[in-house]
Amino acid sequence: MKPREYRHSAFVKGMYLLPLYFLAFLLFLSACTSIDCPVQNRVYTLYDLKKADGTNDTLTNDTLWVWSQRVDGTDTVISRDRQSTLELNYFHGSKAYSFELPISYTQPEDVLYMLLRNAQGKNYVDTVRIKKENIPHFESVDCQAAYFHEITSVTTTHNIIDSIVIKNPNVSYGAKTAHFYIYFKADR
Amino acid sequence: MARRLHISTFISRLTVSLLLLVVAQTSMAQLKMFRMEKDSIPFFRGFAVSFDLAGPAMLMLSDHGEYEGALRINLHDQWFPIVEAGLGSASHENDEVTQITYKTRAPYFRVGMDWNILRKKHQSNRMYAGFRYAFTSYKVDIIREDLPDPVWQSKAGFGVKDMPCSMHWAELVFGIDAKLFGPLHLGWNVRYKRRLVHDDGTVGNTWYVPGFGTNDGDNLAANFNVIIDI
Numbered sequence: 001m002k003p004r005e006y007r008h009s010a011f012v013k014g015m016y017l018l019p020l021y022f023l024a025f026l027l028f029l030s031a032c033t034s035i036d037c038p039v040q041n042r043v044y045t046l047y048d049l050k051k052a053d054g055t056n057d058t059l060t061n062d063t064l065w066v067w068s069q070r071v072d073g074t075d076t077v078i079s080r081d082r083q084s085t086l087e088l089n090y091f092h093g094s095k096a097y098s099f100e101l102p103i104s105y106t107q108p109e110d111v112l113y114m115l116l117r118n119a120q121g122k123n124y125v126d127t128v129r130i131k132k133e134n135i136p137h138f139e140s141v142d143c144q145a146a147y148f149h150e151i152t153s154v155t156t157t158h159n160i161i162d163s164i165v166i167k168n169p170n171v172s173y174g175a176k177t178a179h180f181y182i183y184f185k186a187d188r
Numbered sequence: 189m190a191r192r193l194h195i196s197t198f199i200s201r202l203t204v205s206l207l208l209l210v211v212a213q214t215s216m217a218q219l220k221m222f223r224m225e226k227d228s229i230p231f232f233r234g235f236a237v238s239f240d241l242a243g244p245a246m247l248m249l250s251d252h253g254e255y256e257g258a259l260r261i262n263l264h265d266q267w268f269p270i271v272e273a274g275l276g277s278a279s280h281e282n283d284e285v286t287q288i289t290y291k292t293r294a295p296y297f298r299v300g301m302d303w304n305i306l307r308k309k310h311q312s313n314r315m316y317a318g319f320r321y322a323f324t325s326y327k328v329d330i331i332r333e334d335l336p337d338p339v340w341q342s343k344a345g346f347g348v349k350d351m352p353c354s355m356h357w358a359e360l361v362f363g364i365d366a367k368l369f370g371p372l373h374l375g376w377n378v379r380y381k382r383r384l385v386h387d388d389g390t391v392g393n394t395w396y397v398p399g400f401g402t403n404d405g406d407n408l409a410a411n412f413n414v415i416i417d418i
Contacts (some may be wrong), residue, residue, distance in 0.1 A: 105344035
């Protein structure tokens with residue numbers, strides 16, 4: 001039996017305009033393209049200064065310099081603002097209870113030199129060695145590639161640093177908690 | 189990490205809400221949607237094959253897109269079980285800002301059902317609402333050569349080749365078909381895609397996923413189909 005034919009309503013006749021609707025929709029979609037990159041896209045390590053009893057420590061009247069060596073062998077400053085690669089940067093005062101340091105992209109081990117000058121002007125230098133796994137990280141073709149890291153060990157000399165412990169081995173975008181607790185000797 | 193919201197996310201949600209509203213109202217107006225109409229029209233009404241034109245257009249106009257076809261069964265002009273298959277590819281070479289190269293090419297598959305939500309089912313034009321379950325298994329190349337370490341000044345590029353990844357996702361579909369002449373129809377549909385399970389490999393995320401589009405929790409897409417009744 002032949003199917004019954006229905007009269008076309010105005011709505012169904014309007015369906016013949018489908019290609020126009022579709023083009024309008026494509027234009028609408030193309031206007032909505034967004035770039036999905038994280039706002040916080042720095043990868044760095046966070047150090048908290050601690051006393052032996054677990055409370056926060058500060059540098060008070062002491063000053064701490066941190067530096068490392070570039071691959072080509074020259075010293076580089078690695079500190080909060082990285083304004084210069086020639087001048088030493090430092091952390092100083094009662095508000096210096098925590099600090100950030102960058103971490104190399106692909107070196108298997110970062111070697112940091114920490115120099116602490118106390119209120120009497122006496123200098124103590126320690127060498128900190130951080131071993132890590134380097135994990136390439138991709139977000140999108142629109143976002144810069146990066147490296148995340150898993151810290152596997154940390155060792156230090158003990159001229160002024162009593163110990164360093166790993167609190168969070170995973171280093172990725174935007175550190176929210178400390179990766180290391182660093183304990184300076186109390187009699188500095 | 190806090191979820192990042194974008195303009196496209198808001199538009200996706202708005203569109204899906206509107207689609208659901210249309211479908212719900214239409215369904216409420218005709219609760220017979222899931223009940224077979226009592227008439228003399230046979231239950232099995234044949235097959236239709238379709239080819240999408242939007243995906244190839246995207247391939248011509250951008251660095252990613254799909255070739256896609258579908259086989260649909262017509263059950264009493266009411267229910268339309270459907271199988272879709274396609275080949276998605278992306279070739280984004282040496283991005284001018286990030287210098288990243290991203291390549292993938294893989295098939296994808298969908299299975300689902302459409303419902304004709306028009307009150308008068310047995311006419312040549314149709315309006316559909318439906319769903320899909322979709323899957324793809326794909327491999328990607330992601331290359332960034334000579335990535336400079338800003339502090340240590342070393343070159344730290346990386347490259348992964350043929351990294352295996354996969355994704356399962358679900359789709360809500362709303363579409364319209366119009367008969368041109370004989371067995372030939374034209375139609376379009378919009379799709380809200382929701383990621384269910386995904387394996388993005390070992391370097392964080394992937395960018396373009398064949399059949400899904402650019403990788404995110406959800407996505408909005410459209411097809412423009414040439415449909416032939418067979």
